[in-house]
Amino acid sequence: MRAFNFVAWTGILILVAMTTFKHVHATETKQVCHDRVDKAGHPVVDKKTGKPAQDCKTIKIHAKVEGTPVPEKSAKK
Numbered sequence: 442m443r444a445f446n447f448v449a450w451t452g453i454l455i456l457v458a459m460t461t462f463k464h465v466h467a468t469e470t471k472q473v474c475h476d477r478v479d480k481a482g483h484p485v486v487d488k489k490t491g492k493p494a495q496d497c498k499t500i501k502i503h504a505k506v507e508g509t510p511v512p513e514k515s516a517k518k
Contacts, residue, residue: 469502 474497477485484493 470499471502472497472499 474495477494477496479485486492487494
């Protein structure tokens, strides 16, 4: 029973490590910022700097995959 527990927990740890490291190495990130606006649609001005306040977030960039074109239907009458 003790050997089974050791093998089971070791297998679980290996699976967790493989899935964690798989996603870590291939991510590129980009920061995207948009001006903050109020309810009326006017930009909100930052009081300290006098510039428009911005909402920024970091997004992941995914590579585009090329596919095969969809064949066109032939006109049957």
